[in-house]
Amino acid sequence: MNGNVTVGQVMRRDFVGANEGDGLRETAALMLEENVDTVVVLRGAExxxxxxxxxxxxxxxxxADLDGVTVADVMRSNPPTVAPGESLTTATDQMSGTDSRHLLVTEDEELAGVITEHDVVTASTLDPGVDREHVEADERATIEAATATAEGTGTGEEYSNQGICELCGTLSHDLSSFNGQLVCTDCKNV
Structure with missing residues (x-):
């Protein structure tokens, strides 16, 4: 997991709130309507x-009957919290330690948002310090250099012609450049 990404970078700032006196049936309907899997129970802004x-x-x-059941009857009191400046690793550890899939993100005792297990998994490959365009340009340059050498027009460095065909995905011992891609003989002849 990437330790450079913070909770504040991936948390959901919009959240659905409910009052502790709200009916559970109505709150469940609100969850469906808003397409959320957690509702923050608020007393005022707290x-x-x-x-x-x-x-x-x-x-x-x-x-059998949810009539008369309120949010207060089923809510988890003292929900686990995390600060927005903490790393995703810290959030994951906190989720594991509290057996929760959701954390409230608080800053100076004020609710800033919610982070879910799904948010952590989705964001675990992010690295805010990497310039993606630069990485992709480097990857293209490496492929072009390998292709040029394989075709005999490169710098004389030796590269194997073995690799994965960019069209069909099979391992091939004889790749060649075709329309800007490294392809196997079968795909080149199609």
Whole structure:
């Protein structure tokens, strides 16, 4: 996991909130409507808990009737929190340590957003310090140099003609450049 990416860079600043007195059925409908898997329970502006899809499902299985069930009845009090300046590794450790798939992101005791397990997994390959265009230009230059050498027009450095065909994805012992791609004999002849 990339330690250079912070929670603040990947957290969701928009979140769905509910009051502890709200009905669970209405809150579940709101979760579906907003397409979220967690709701932050607020008392004024203070986050006091959270309700997840799993909490709603467990309650629905345990109770035949959800009438009269409030958010306060099922919410997780004192939800786990993380600061926006912390690394994704820290967030992952915190999720593992608290057995939670969601963390409230707080700064100076104020709610700044929410980060989910999905957010961490999605963002784990990000590196804000890498200029992607520069990396892609370097990769193209390396491929072009290998192609030129394989065709006998390069600097004299020796490269193997073995590799993965860029069209069909098979391992080939005889790649050649065709239309700007390294391709196997079968794909070149198509």
């Amino acid at each position: 986050p006091i808990g959270m309700v997840t899809q799993r909490d709603v499902l467990e309650t629905a299985v345990e109770r």
